[in-house]
Amino acid sequence: MASAELLQQIEDGNLHKRIPISSYQEQIKPIFETLSKIDISIKFDPKKHLAFKSSYLQTIKRTTMEEFGTFAKDQISNIGASEPFPLFTEEAVEIMRAEILREEVFTKWSRVSYNSTTGLDCVIRGYAKYTSPFTYAAWTHPDTVAAISSMAGVELEVIMDYEVAHINIAMKSQDLAKNEKINEKRKLSIGGSKITNDDIPAVVGWHNDSYPFVCVLMLSDTSSMIGGETLVKTGNGEIIPVSGPAKGKATVLQGRKLLHLASIPLGYTERITSVTSYRAKNSMLPETSVLKTVKPECNWGSLYDEFYPEWINYRMNVISDRSLEIKKIFNNALENGEKFDKLKAFELLQDLENYTANTWKEMQVSEAEYATHSKFDKENEN
Template identity: 45%
Template sequence: MATPDLLRSIHNNRIDKLILESVYNNNLKSIYDKVIEKSGTKAVETKFDPYKHLKYYADEKEKEKFHSTRRLSMEDLRRSHPDQITEIGVTDPFPLFTDEAISLMRYSYRSTSGLDAGLRGYVKNMDTINCPFIHSAWNHPLTIDLISKMADVELEIIYDYETAVVNISMKSEEQAAEERIKFAREQSLSGVSNGEDIPAVVGWHYDSPPLVCVLMLSDTTNMIGGETCLRKGLREGETTEEVIPVPGPSRGNACVLQGRFIEHIAPKPLGSSERMTMVTSFRPKNPLTVETSVLSTVKPEINWGSRYSDYYAEWIDYRSEIIKKRLDHLNSTIRARRADHKFDKEAVMDNLKEISKYLSKTYEEMEVTDEEWEQIIQNNNRK
């Protein structure tokens, strides 16, 4: 079990995954200055305009690219699962936000230790919107509509804390390290490796939410790699899962991934000083759809980029809303049948069991196992 001091620091909203202000100034401030020079307005005052800031509406050619984007099904990846929310497993990069929108997003958040970092929970805190442009960009109905079309299921953002999570990797310039990264990638993608030796921004993992949209914020002109690698399911008789790359998006483009059931990794790229992505998590808009979110990678005790009190409060709020909507639907169904003097006892009991299962899963996910505490303590001792 954790020490009282460690528990106290977690409960007091400990956050460790931040980057230095000097890193922000060196890598992001120049982008803001260019926006000011070009637009003659303050970035913080610019309002999101879907017809100006969504590529689909701003450029007819981008609309054509959107509709021709390749999508791999869960079956293609041999990852079909009874609880999947859509047949789509992953998409190739598709056009999402314009260059000006990306510049504004890069300016709109601030961060502060380390060259690899994750920034979470900064867009909105309770009723206060800290980054209006980013919040509007991701929450606008036309943005969500595009992502839903790409995923082939009607979606909504899972909750505010999982809006526009930023993952940053700023690579060392040491040539030896670059050569090791390049060698490991060539080995992994040639079939010699099982993928365990890929140096990564984010290591092999399954996502906690049902589906994510990953947006590239960095200039990828000189970037070698940067693709997302997936593990396909095993065929009969196979013992090693095949690792396949999905093309990395260029600046302003995005990919959709049903990462809840697909194990994946974000390799460190070559030839570029940074790899910065913005990830927003989604759930099915229909509250009756199977919804299998977990907290395995994001619970605040483990992910010290999340504030304890804020994250759990949002988790409970969204789960409670789903439960209320499911109960309301059940009551409506019962009332409608009652008008015809009918009552399906077995169906109602099955429905209540599912709601009860969802409720119990809500608090079970908040529990921290002995194995997790052991890892938490080890990580804390390394600091």
């Protein structure tokens, strides 16, 4: 059983997992100071800040689910993943960085990443709508959503405000980054052994995302990085790399249905990504979201009193949409003189019932999840 202390810590917003102010001042503030001339009061303008072009649909490779060998009946698109494509301009990215790395944002909203390995690894979640108007507007603007939808092959909408521009930050010292480059070059020069399926160094190991689609935007200069690709495991066990994006570029991934891994890049001093999650805009399409990687009991960046109400709100919106659509289907059939289809009614209503039940079932926390939380707490103390 979870201890009363652990439960209270989670309900209080995992405050014990906040990044110390000393860590901010030592590692993040120097980066923020390079952005001091950036005007964060600028309003997002898609004509000025959106770099996407419709021609990318013909020039950017998009790998299908069939090509990955993982076709699923409840997938919402035949597109599995895209290669990196320009999404936001340099100015837009710099404004986002300036908003996110402010001390008042960082110290309130950042939390240690539950899979932190070396350096300063943290997440910033749920902040955008309240503290970063440019970032929030950039991701939620209809033109941006339309661009991402076109690359994903299905009309999407942001899953909920809490998942707008989820930030992952990893930091390393310059000495460590330099040594990594040297060691990698040395290994390549002597024909380093091939990495197997089971020992790929990863930021996040093999997993499926909690939401149907994600768009991952790079906010850091990756020109000096080595590696860092997303690796997707196909239906027959083959591993296919999807290139990591450069600064201002993004990739889309149907991560709920693709088993994938985020490999660890080498040679960087900072790596900041911004991730927004989506579901199909058509509420009648499959909606398979779960809370495995994002619930407050597992992801310390999800704040209990803020995350769960948003989860319930978006699920109730889907339930409402589906209820109205079911009503419309049978009213139209009646008006058109069609026979009542009881089997179809059963199918639609059972699906609605299951979706409603899954809303609360996903909020349950297993003893294993509580144990994992406690394990990381003990390791952090040591």
